Amino acid sequence: xxxxxxxxxxxxxxxxxxxxxxxxxxxxxxxxxxxxxxxxxxxxxxxxxxxxxxxxxxxxxxxxxxxxxxxxxxxxxxxxxxxxxxxxxxxxxxxxxxxxxxxxxxxxxxxxxxxxxxxxxxxxxxxxxxxxxxxxxxxxxxxxxxxxxxxxxxxxxxxxxxxxxxxxxxxxxxxxxxxxxxxxxxxxxxxxxxxxxxxxxxxxxxxxxxxxxxxxxxxxxxxxxxxxxxxxxxxxxxxxxxxxxxxxxxxxxxxxxxxxxxxxxxxxxxxxxxxxxxxxxxxxxxxxxxxxxxxxxxxxxxxxxxxxxxxxxxxxxxxxxxxxxxxxxxxxxxxxxxxxxxxxxxxxxxxxxxxxxxxxxxxxxxxxxxxxxxxxxxxxxxxxxxxxxxxxxxxxxxxxxxxxxxxxxxxxxxxxxx
Numbered sequence: 001x002x003x004x005x006x007x008x009x010x011x012x013x014x015x016x017x018x019x020x021x022x023x024x025x026x027x028x029x030x031x032x033x034x035x036x037x038x039x040x041x042x043x044x045x046x047x048x049x050x051x052x053x054x055x056x057x058x059x060x061x062x063x064x065x066x067x068x069x070x071x072x073x074x075x076x077x078x079x080x081x082x083x084x085x086x087x088x089x090x091x092x093x094x095x096x097x098x099x100x101x102x103x104x105x106x107x108x109x110x111x112x113x114x115x116x117x118x119x120x121x122x123x124x125x126x127x128x129x130x131x132x133x134x135x136x137x138x139x140x141x142x143x144x145x146x147x148x149x150x151x152x153x154x155x156x157x158x159x160x161x162x163x164x165x166x167x168x169x170x171x172x173x174x175x176x177x178x179x180x181x182x183x184x185x186x187x188x189x190x191x192x193x194x195x196x197x198x199x200x201x202x203x204x205x206x207x208x209x210x211x212x213x214x215x216x217x218x219x220x221x222x223x224x225x226x227x228x229x230x231x232x233x234x235x236x237x238x239x240x241x242x243x244x245x246x247x248x249x250x251x252x253x254x255x256x257x258x259x260x261x262x263x264x265x266x267x268x269x270x271x272x273x274x275x276x277x278x279x280x281x282x283x284x285x286x287x288x289x290x291x292x293x294x295x296x297x298x299x300x301x302x303x304x305x306x307x308x309x310x311x312x313x314x315x316x317x318x319x320x321x322x323x324x325x326x327x328x329x330x331x332x333x334x335x336x337x338x339x340x341x342x343x344x345x346x347x348x349x350x351x352x353x354x355x356x357x358x359x360x361x362x363x364x365x366x367x368x369x370x371x372x373x374x375x376x377x378x379x380x381x382x383x384x385x386x387x388x389x390x391x392x393x394x395x396x397x398x399x400x401x402x403x404x405x406x407x408x409x410x411x412x413x414x415x416x417x418x
Contacts, residue, residue, distance in 0.1 A: 001020065001418050003020075003154070005383075005413070006042040006043040008061070011388070013033030013061045014033040014064075015031045016029055016043070016065070021152075023128035024127045027052070028054050029054070030066045031059070031062040031064045043412065043413060047075050048072065050069070056143060056145070056158030059140070059223070063090070067108035068104050070107075070112050077116045080119060080120065080142040080143075082261045083144075086251060092106065119134050130150040131149040139168075141167065147175070147178075157171075157182065157372075159362070162368045165360075165362070166232055166264045167263065167264050177377075179381065180383065181380060181382050184363065184386035185392045185394075185395040186363045186364075186386055187387075190365060191366050192365040199235070202358045206233070206238065206322070207238070210291045210293065211240075214353075215290075215292055215319045216320045216322055217309045218324055219297070219333065221297060222246060222251050222298075225360060226296075227248070227255055230271040231264055238293070241276060241290060241293070242275045242295065243283070244276070244278065245284070245306075245309075278296075284308060296309060299323075299325045300325075300333035302331055311342065316352065321336065323337060325359070325361070373405070378403060381406050389409070395409075
């Protein structure tokens with residue numbers, strides 16, 4: 001078996017891995033790097049050289065370049081129905097924002113969704129000499145780990161977490177007997193806060209602000225994070241007004257419809273009944289007119305309705321902006337957190353509102369990564385990807401020094417034979 005890293009090696013973004021067995025050529029993910037001013041793509045692979053493309057989940061750093069393959073009508077892609085459904089929304093939105101730079105159009109997105117082969121957790125498909133199984137990754141609804149059994153066995157975790165959240169139960173564990181593991185290393189350098197403690201701290205601070213007459217803006221990713229924050233507030237019987245805006249509502253409706261992917265479906269139903277849906281400017285004014293919680297994309301304040309709310313709330317010392325995810329360096333969210341300035345387009349204002357960060361994460365932290373890797377034998381080959389160089393190298397050193405495993409932090413373009 002040969003593994004070639006086309007993207008996502010020593011970086012977070014544009015994940016793409018080409019796996020060659022004796023007979024089959026299988027591409028694992030084909031995402032984009034959301035860089036400025038234009039997105040960057042993985043190394044090229046000709047569609048005629050592929051037997052299948054497997055998409056682990058709907059985030060753009062894993063799926064954003066995949067519509068390119070629809071220019072070849074015979075290409076087979078595999079993903080869960082949820083990944084296709086959410087991917088359709090995210091890819092169409094991506095086209096609106098970055099269409100000028102993309103080598104595909106809405107027709108290719110439509111083809112990807114329409115012609116994609118749908119697979120379920122626990123299912124196995126045969127592609128030439130390779131048996132491919134799909135395992136729940138616990139990252140977002142519909143996300144998968146990929147197990148390939150051919151002349152050798154390979155596990156690709158994709159983005160995964162073993163931690164239970166209000167929405168998901170955490171990843172299922174793959175078989176331990178494997179020749180190679182390709183694992184994400186996004187948070188190899190840090191542990192996440194204990195989930196229940198983080199939830200309590202977050203809800204207590206939200207209550208303090210709202211009971212003090214303020215408004216709390218929660219900029220949150222449309223996919224999974226917005227809905228999780230709704231569920232956290234519901235679980236703690238938060239009874240003040242909660243407004244949800246933007247694409248988060250579209251995703252919520254898909255989660256309610258395809259609830260077999262949601263572990264906390266009852267809690268999500270209850271939360272969905274109690275929120276106020278923001279579907280107009282009038283509703284936005286209403287949300288801002290009373291002490292309330294407003295959950296709105298974008299999670300890093302790079303756009304979306306969250307900016308509208310942020311400009312209004314920034315001037316109010318009683319109010320707060322609570323960031324609930326990692327903030328990439330130099331994004332408006334990171335600038336807000338580090339400098340208490342709201343920067344967007346022509347806007348650059350000093351923020352008087354409280355600014356705090358609560359690191360809800362859908363990736364495995366250091367301890368989860370270490371525990372996961374301890375399950376495998378010492379003769380396994382480990383490839384640490386989807387992390388900054390320092391994080392990937394740190395995980396590699398842990399495998400070598402603590403577990404006696406052969407481990408590498410590959411570079412883009414490198415090939416390995418197992």
